[in-house]
Amino acid sequence: MSDSSSSQPAVPVLDVWCELQCPDCRSALDDLRALRERYGDRLELRLRHFPLEKHKHAFAAAQAAEEAAEQGQAWPYVEAVLGRVQELDRKGEPFLVEVAHELGLDAEEFDTALVDGRHILIVDADQAEGKAIGVTGTPTYVIGGERLDGGKSQEGLRERIEEIADRLVAEGKA
Numbered sequence: 001m002s003d004s005s006s007s008q009p010a011v012p013v014l015d016v017w018c019e020l021q022c023p024d025c026r027s028a029l030d031d032l033r034a035l036r037e038r039y040g041d042r043l044e045l046r047l048r049h050f051p052l053e054k055h056k057h058a059f060a061a062a063q064a065a066e067e068a069a070e071q072g073q074a075w076p077y078v079e080a081v082l083g084r085v086q087e088l089d090r091k092g093e094p095f096l097v098e099v100a101h102e103l104g105l106d107a108e109e110f111d112t113a114l115v116d117g118r119h120i121l122i123v124d125a126d127q128a129e130g131k132a133i134g135v136t137g138t139p140t141y142v143i144g145g146e147r148l149d150g151g152k153s154q155e156g157l158r159e160r161i162e163e164i165a166d167r168l169v170a171e172g173k174a
Helices: 023-042 058-070 074-082 085-091 093-102 107-116 120-132 157-171
Strands: 013-018 044-049 140-143 146-149
Touching: 013 023, 023 044, 023 074, 023 157, 044 058, 044 120, 058 074, 058 093, 058 107, 058 120, 074 085, 074 093, 085 093, 093 107, 140 157, 146 157
Parallel strands: 013 044
Antiparallel strands: 013 140, 140 146
16 A cells, blocks of 8 residues: 555655554554655655454455555545554454445445455565565564564654655655
């Protein structure tokens, strides 16, 4: 899931391996908002899915996030779900459709997408790529070829990401 379109010039990319049922990812939301605000279109922020087995609704939530992206509301949806992790724990998939409805998205299409599995391949591909590069938990950040693990602590991570992003933006490298 990406903030940019393919028509934009190449900019540095920050991949955020995330899981929408993860309390640590919820804690990272403020940092992600700050990064999006600071860099705007000078940094492509991509949410990559890494649903963990210990969270039974995470895989469905990842599929729902892809449906939100298809409907043009990726980040508002992700932020709404992450902000209410406990509700997702309690209510499961109906909560994902409920959030879509609250945001004015086509909730019926969300329900259909969760049933027909149209976004499973995207989620599976993200997870496989994450495993291949050594992602073991969420959130994990990858920027400029460097992997930063936020699952243990967010402290200092945003500053480190900003250092790398500032360097890449100054160099004009993607």
